[in-house]
Amino acid sequence: MTAVDDQAIVSTLRFPPGFRWGTATAAYQIEGATREDGRTPSIWDTFSGTPGRVLNGDTGDIAADHRNRMPEDVALLRELGVTDYRFSVSWPRVQPTGRGPAVQRGLDFYRQLTDRLLEAGIRPVLTLYHWDLPQELEDAGGWPERDTAARFADYATLVAEALGDRVPMWTTLNEPWCSAFLGYGSGEHAPGRTDPAAALRAAHHLNLGHGLAVGALRDLLPDSADLSLVLNLAAVRGRSDSAADRDAVRRIEALANRIFLDPVFHAHYPRDLMEDTAGLTDWSFVRDGDLAQISRPIDVLGINYYSPTVVAAAAASPVAVPGRPVPQAPSAWPGTEGLVRFLPGEGPRTAMGWPVDAEGLVELLRRLHRELPRLPLMITENGAAYHDYADPSGAVHDPERIAYLESHLAAVHEAVRSGVDVRGYFLWSLLDNFEWAYGYSKRFGIVHVDFASQRRTLKDSARWYAALIADNRAAPGAPAPRHPHRRRR
Numbered sequence: 001m002t003a004v005d006d007q008a009i010v011s012t013l014r015f016p017p018g019f020r021w022g023t024a025t026a027a028y029q030i031e032g033a034t035r036e037d038g039r040t041p042s043i044w045d046t047f048s049g050t051p052g053r054v055l056n057g058d059t060g061d062i063a064a065d066h067r068n069r070m071p072e073d074v075a076l077l078r079e080l081g082v083t084d085y086r087f088s089v090s091w092p093r094v095q096p097t098g099r100g101p102a103v104q105r106g107l108d109f110y111r112q113l114t115d116r117l118l119e120a121g122i123r124p125v126l127t128l129y130h131w132d133l134p135q136e137l138e139d140a141g142g143w144p145e146r147d148t149a150a151r152f153a154d155y156a157t158l159v160a161e162a163l164g165d166r167v168p169m170w171t172t173l174n175e176p177w178c179s180a181f182l183g184y185g186s187g188e189h190a191p192g193r194t195d196p197a198a199a200l201r202a203a204h205h206l207n208l209g210h211g212l213a214v215g216a217l218r219d220l221l222p223d224s225a226d227l228s229l230v231l232n233l234a235a236v237r238g239r240s241d242s243a244a245d246r247d248a249v250r251r252i253e254a255l256a257n258r259i260f261l262d263p264v265f266h267a268h269y270p271r272d273l274m275e276d277t278a279g280l281t282d283w284s285f286v287r288d289g290d291l292a293q294i295s296r297p298i299d300v301l302g303i304n305y306y307s308p309t310v311v312a313a314a315a316a317s318p319v320a321v322p323g324r325p326v327p328q329a330p331s332a333w334p335g336t337e338g339l340v341r342f343l344p345g346e347g348p349r350t351a352m353g354w355p356v357d358a359e360g361l362v363e364l365l366r367r368l369h370r371e372l373p374r375l376p377l378m379i380t381e382n383g384a385a386y387h388d389y390a391d392p393s394g395a396v397h398d399p400e401r402i403a404y405l406e407s408h409l410a411a412v413h414e415a416v417r418s419g420v421d422v423r424g425y426f427l428w429s430l431l432d433n434f435e436w437a438y439g440y441s442k443r444f445g446i447v448h449v450d451f452a453s454q455r456r457t458l459k460d461s462a463r464w465y466a467a468l469i470a471d472n473r474a475a476p477g478a479p480a481p482r483h484p485h486r487r488r489r
Helices: 003-012 043-048 066-080 104-119 135-139 147-163 176-182 196-220 243-266 271-276 290-294 359-371 399-417 460-474
Strands: 020-024 084-088 123-129 169-174 226-231 236-238 300-304 309-313 340-343 377-381 422-428 447-450 455-458
Touching: 020 377, 020 460, 043 135, 066 104, 066 455, 066 460, 084 169, 084 422, 104 123, 104 147, 123 147, 147 196, 169 176, 169 196, 169 300, 176 196, 176 243, 196 226, 196 243, 196 290, 226 243, 226 377, 236 243, 243 271, 243 290, 243 309, 243 340, 300 359, 359 377, 359 399, 399 422, 399 460
Parallel strands: 020 084, 020 422, 084 123, 123 169, 169 226, 226 300, 236 309, 300 377, 377 422
Antiparallel strands: 309 340, 447 455
């Protein structure tokens, strides 16, 4: 992409004044320093330290060394001109066992990060949970156990008491679908368990933990603070309009989207989901009063989007030999085994193998606006991994990422112009980092990290994003959107 092309893009994507521009990261993916501040292992320390779980045996022990290089990284954020920075707090750094008082050394790091962001004119956006459950809580049963939800609310209280006067936006959970179904269903993520009934219990207790944390935060934070939940909702498409393919879409919609949207915003679980999974659980883990807690109002819904999901009805299942069950691979989609298959989609792909399809983001935003018309939305993650490298001059050219970002920001722009209340965009990610089960093999950052030296280098995409932000922050435009959705305690 030429400089002329870049300028043309920058000059056409104009967002309303007040639109938030940011980048996002997660604690375990960038912090390193896993044995500092009194921090004890999280489930990801245990998982990545288990042979065969993570590609190449990579761990987050050092990652991008953000715990020790935080001032340098805040300087990068300031250079980019972002208005906001979304980061997560490491639960085991703050409360190592998941119980009891906070460790002040751990909280001090987040106090220092918050203060440096504010000094740089950057709004801190804090995520309480991005998948790093203290290992001691997993040893006690993890998210499938009800007590974990209560422990999460206690942890939220500790962080709010320390930072509530300085952080204006709080997120309870990031992508609870991944925590529940990749962690306890397919076993692809920590803690690596493969129990479909446990995955469904985990989803409910994550929802309950969210609701309990919202209640705790409301009691401690100023009325001006915004509370959010971040979901990786799927834009689910069927291969065809046949009845069988429509049923496949329904099943995946229930497990990907409605298992969170319905209890959080409508105080019930989808009846069809409960029927689909009746052979796995009777849902007795949902107790009286749970849904009232889960459905406490929030101020913003965060959306993480990377690509759409395409499904079809499965071909005929293998015929079982009497007395010998047909083996099933562990699945992230309990109750759909043998009924649904996932299709690869079309078009160019990222290094993750995910199709590039920005239209799915427009579809998702418009759907949410129809279903939740008074709730502001925010893109809390969007980005792409490509095979980036520094050339002999030290530059990192990533035209594919620029094209990806441009198309998806154009999709957000289209949604805003059609009346969807989108308040901001957080690019994933600021830094190349530990990409979960892929280790260091996938680079999502707009800042290249040489993991041997920890040297940071702005990629071309970082300069493109900085130019877009600067152009929008300098340009006049329509009045900033009002905030029609206010909390009810």
